[in-house]
Amino acid sequence: MGLVTTRAVVLQTYRYSETSKILRLMTWELGPCSALARGALRPRSRFGGLLEPFVEGEATFYSREGRDLHTLSNFELLRDRRGLDRSITLFTIASVLCELVMRLAPEHGDEELYRTLTAGLDGLHGRAREEAPAIGLEYVWGVVDALGFRPETERCVGCRNPIGATGARFDFEAGGLRCxxxxxxxxxxxxxxxxxxxxxxxxxxxxxxxxxxxQGRWLAEFIRHHVAEGAQLKSLPFLSRLG
Ligand SMILES: [Zn+2]
Incomplete structure (x- = not known):
């Protein structure tokens, strides 16, 4: 594949050796990717401390067929969202969005998912802490939807009749409401x-x-049963308390 330049969001970072980092990225063109950023932890790294979660940039890396780990050669800043770490609630909601994408995104470019993720991160950035629970639910449901897991809320998952007068229950495993x-x-x-x-x-x-x-508990239960299918997402317990 050779040299690739694409918009990318840093989802998560891991320390690798004394001076380098491994990044989990959501890229516009290739979907989720891992990249090694050599020297990123050095004081005068050319990456300038930018390679932190939620930051978006134009990433250039060498991609070789059959290799999962690419080598990052350049990262031009597009959106700096590092300020999200000033509120633990906003930071955790942003982490939920990134964790869902990291675990569940398809292995190819997905424009709608990329846009939903970045719109969520932008929406969280600069918000007051008090607004976090309400917008958090909205953005997390948005990413769940973009991943292809929107729950059925109009027709019963059992009999297919419209949900209405006879009441509604949330059947998490079946992926929607039951009459x-x-x-x-x-x-x-x-x-x-x-x-x-x-x-x-x-x-x-x-x-x-x-x-x-x-609502937060239902969202967490829906993800646990229907979206993540047993995968332990670190952020689920937090979601349950969101509101
Ligand atoms: Zn029914």
């Missing part, structure tokens, strides 16, 4: 909760999110 006559599986939603959930999964505005402490 009142199809067996009591999962927690029951009242009409307001159903309304909020539908707004959130369709990428709705944060202002309409009337979280009552259960």
């Amino acid at each position: 009142g006559t199809c067996g009591p599986i999962g927690p029951e939603l009242d009409p307001a909760e159903l309304d909020t959930l539908r707004v959130l999964v369709s990428g709705g505005a944060a202002g309409r999110n009337r979280g009552n402490g259960r």
Whole structure:
């Protein structure tokens, strides 16, 4: 493949030797990639301390067929989102977005997923800490949707009848809502909760999110059962407390 230049977001970094770092990147062109940044930890590194989670740049690396680890040769800053680490809540939500992408993104470029991830990180950056729970749910549902796991909230996952008067339960394993006559599986939603959930999964505005402490838990359960399929995501316990 040779030399590749592509927009890329740093999802996570690992120390490698005394002076180098391994980066997990979400790239525009190739999807998720790993790259070795030689000398990134040296005081006068040409990468200038930029290679931190959430930062986006134009990355150039040498890519060889059949090798998972590329060698980063250049990184031109596009969006510096390092300020997110000033709030533990905003930082953790951003980490949730990155962890989902890192674990579940398809092994090829995915423009919608890339855009959803970066819109979420931009939306979090510069927000007040108090807004974090509401916008957090919205952005995490957005990434779940872009990964192809939007829950069914209009028709029952059992009988396919419209969800409505007979009540609604969230069947996490089946990936959506179940009507009142199809067996009591999962927690029951009242009409307001159903309304909020539908707004959130369709990428709705944060202002309409009337979280009552259960939406975060449902999102975490949905990811655990239906999206991650048993994979332990470090960020799930945090999501449960989001609101
Ligand atoms: Zn049903």
